[in-house]
Amino acid sequence: MSESERQPTRKIGYARVSTADQNPDMQIQALKDYGVPEELIFVDRASGGTLDRPAFLQALRFAQVPGTEFVVWKLDRLGRTLEGILEVLNLLSDRGISFFSLTERVDVTTPMGKAMLQMMGVVAELERNLIIERTKAGIERAKARGEMPGRPISMTEERAEVASMMLQMGDRGMTVFEKIKDLKGPPISRAAYYAWQKEWDAGRAGGSAPDDESE
Known part of the structure; x- marks a missing residue:
């Protein structure tokens, strides 16, 4: 073409x-x-x-x-x-x-461009797995020293950034949740995401947030 x-x-x-x-x-x-x-x-x-x-x-x-x-x-x-x-x-x-x-x-x-994206995805997955392994190793070392690590925050900084970007572009509810749930970090529940979205709405609209948990 x-x-x-x-x-x-x-x-x-x-x-x-x-x-x-x-x-x-x-x-x-x-x-x-x-x-x-x-x-x-x-x-x-x-x-x-x-x-x-x-x-x-x-x-x-x-x-x-x-x-x-x-x-x-x-x-x-x-x-x-x-x-x-x-x-x-x-x-x-x-x-x-x-x-x-x-x-x-x-x-x-193009086929070449799509192939490059696939390769980038493989490298990103490797990078993600290495971070997870380092985090696990750090937790095990802390446990061995008798330290109890705190509860991990499921709405990580990366998830919050992607969600904020999508919300500003007009996406909401399950559309955003499905996009962020597989990003690196501890497992996140739908309820945890909706609680964060409600806070985001309140911050943007002075406290009036739409009720869209059915999305």
Whole structure:
């Protein structure tokens, strides 16, 4: 298929620099050269360690239009960790939004791009399992010293970030719970998630939270 045949009707660009004194101009110019309109380029000056970035969330909301391509200069602009990057790519895929990275030339709609995502998933799973094993080893060492570790928090920082991002994009209830429950961390119940969502709603709306436990 030729470039003109597969080219989406709309391009959304996202750029990120880690600190306020860094310059995103190179990223912005690369996105413009690729054909992203300047008014549809969203720029964050924030760490990639969190998904809760204002321009990033705005870019995702703007991208939720059929035929949209989400474009970045480099994969690591999406997030700091491999798992965080995969979460974003899966989120885009779930919404039917295509993705392209200018530096790595990754187009996740092609067989090569899909194969790369699978390999990234394997590496992320290995990374996750290593963290779990290190955590278990630490708990066993604590027990051997007679220390009793506290009860683990099921709504981990990563789960909270992904849930917050999805809620701001309009997802709610079971849609969010099904997405976050398999992320690394202790087992989480539906009730625990809904309690967190109610607190999130209260924080956003000054205490008035919709009752959507049937979702």
